[in-house]
Amino acid sequence: MNGMENNWKTIPPFHPAFDIERCDYKNGCTICAKECSFGEISLHPVKDVDGEVRYRPWANLTACNSCQRCVKMCPEGAIHIEHQPMHTSHGYWTSDYASNIWRQAGAEGGVLLVGNGATGPQKRYFDHIMFDACQVTNPSIDPLREPMEIRRYLGRKPARYGEEIGPQLKLDVPIMFGAMSFGAVNKRVQEAEARATQAVGTYWNTGEGGFHKDLRIYGENTIVQVASGRFGVSEDYLKSAAAVEIKIGQGAKPGIGGHLPGEKVLKAISETRMIPEGSDALSPAPHHDIYSIEDLRQLIYAIKEAMEYRVPVSVKIAAVHNVAPIVSGVARAGADIIAIDGFRGGTGATPLQIRQSTGIPIELAISAADKRLREEGIRETVSLVASGGIMCSSDVLKAICLGADAVYVGTPVLVALGCGLCQRCFSGKCAYGITTNKPGLAERIDVEQATQALKNLLHAWGEEIKELMGSMGISAIEALRSNRDRLRGVGLNEEELKILEIKHAGA
């Protein structure tokens, strides 16, 4: 990689287009240029018909990836984003593949990085699964008239009456906020997550970047992570939380570590992660004290001992081919909760090739894991949390019917805070102030507003889940866990139906 530019221009696939009739540049408005954190919009002097020189917004054609910030902030509604893909006439070589090579051959070189989850054309199984509803032979239940219970308890349960139950997490909605670390997102985002989960009665996850001291008052609703970099891990850190999660992998980048560049390691992040300011924060691919399942067992019990068995220990793994036996092994190694993250799971930064090509869909993974645990008679000894690609409340409920006890959501949290899914979280330039700590950008998150948005999200999904349950004649959500009989497949082949343990529609 020598940083040489191509001698042709690579035009980004998106650019802003301005309706100059509507634009308020005449009165000196410069909002769009200020809001664009990627430097796509500049102000261009133009001599108007009246002879005055005024500054108009101008698309630089260098950096737009359609985050839509300018569109949403323009007071006049004068901006829209145009899509200009580099169409090839070749049926096989689509523009995505060609432009990736152009980028790599040119100045960018190296490993292509992206944010957010996989975008590939793989089947979204949730869309091929339909719920049942009550008709005639049993009555549907109206959540406006009858109590509808969506509370879940996560943690180890004994096989039978009389034996002791392990520590439990109480979820008043079966949805938790998945791991997004301080550094990847900023403190304001984490504070909004913490406040919303406290208000609604569920949990958020610090991710691997430590637990900011100002947020520890929300510890009762917080799951802290112990990942391969061990950032911010101390006795106080563990003891400040309601549960501890050992992160083995994540769906967007199974099998690889992480990298927070030194320039993002500002003072607060350095303190929270317990690393020097300005130093790169590298998470190794494996935990260097976990090279096998027995090592994982030792870490689980080391944490349990340190916590005096007062909080559940979760293990998060990416959904990979052998997920079922891995889950069985992790359950037997002592995990109280296992979070399985499908290949659609989001991230702040991942190599493009890993994101698009590694791992398996969560729908298949959770079904296979649930089945394996049942076959081995140990299903109740562990709670399963599904994540990676959940986009709406019916996905949540379908995941539960496929064997999950609850779900983690990450990208929906970002979207609720404004995220336009431009996939450049790693750049530190997030125009919505979510995945950046840059002064001037991070302040775009108003903690009060963000908290309300996340409360609304949890509340709305909870209400939708109750409606779905009512139509199926279910009044307690535990009666849906692994209840494949309430699902039917549409357009799935025999093998897929077998793995999902559901019948085809009409059968």
Place this chain on the structure above:
Amino acid sequence: MCGIVGIINTNGQRIDGSHIQEAIRIQRDRGNGLGGGFAVYGAYPENRDKYAFHIMYEGDRHNPAVSAVEDYLQSKANVYQSEQIPVYPNNRIPRGPYFKRYFLKPIEEFLSPQQTEEDYIVEIVMHINSMQDAFVVSSGKNVGVFKGMGYPEDIADYFRIEDYRGYMWVAHNRFPTNTPGWWGGAHPFTILDKTVVHNGEITSYGTNVRWLEMNGYQCLLQTDTEVISYIYDNLTRRDKLSKRDACYVMAPTLWEEIDRRGDEKDRYLRQIYGAAIINGPFGIVLTHRDGAIVLNDRNKLRPVVCAQVGSTYYASSEECSIRFLSPEVDRIWSPRGGEPVMIDMLEGYKEALS
């Protein structure tokens, strides 16, 4: 929709089957002729120490399943008596499968150390049910089940249930909406001395079945009633829950109420037995050798009426059946959703009858 009647004489007084036949006859509208049946407790006092197996064979006595099952039974148990169950074909039910009954005891030395006699019997029942063309209709001591395709009053004539006497009777009139009607799919459903008659359609079926399979049960009939019986059996016999707790697991109170009362035992039961909760509309009468339990779903989506006349208790889908049996009652009430009515045999009668 289905119809249920139960009669329990808590002082052990036995009555013949004609009473319940007439009581269920007047609930004819609650069924559609695709299934009817009766369970009688106290049917075989002379063999009360042996398990009474009623087994249904497809076709007739020449079906090779008969000898296959009998060879299997001989290998697992001491069979003291075996006979054809007499049937009386009539215009409305001209034919049916072949029924036999066996009185047997397990061969004790075959029991594994952790296994109780009842575990062993359940294993035998599960095995026969997985065999071709054979199905165990009932398997409890001093209990008999008679059921088949047809309206219950016609099934009663087919088996002449007036020839049997019992201290506890239950009847069921079926209106199948899920599984096709067939002789084995009629209710009641029985495992050991526990019998369930059920009106409803449980929406938690998929969750419950998977939990039962994990606990070693095979749900071959794909009926709600089978699932309820096995859940109750697993909870009371294997996990040693009290009757009250078993009912609580199946139809628990709201979390809010648990929080309000601060009842940690109820919270624990609901936490660990989440997969055994029964959702959807149901009204059930669950009988066991020492009495009966009447239970409604939490939302009371199916009718059940209970009544008491001296030492006799009635449970019915409709009050008319109770008033038919006894126009005057001491007490009549409609149990609240999720609150079990537990009727126990009076002390002194339990031992003598079981």
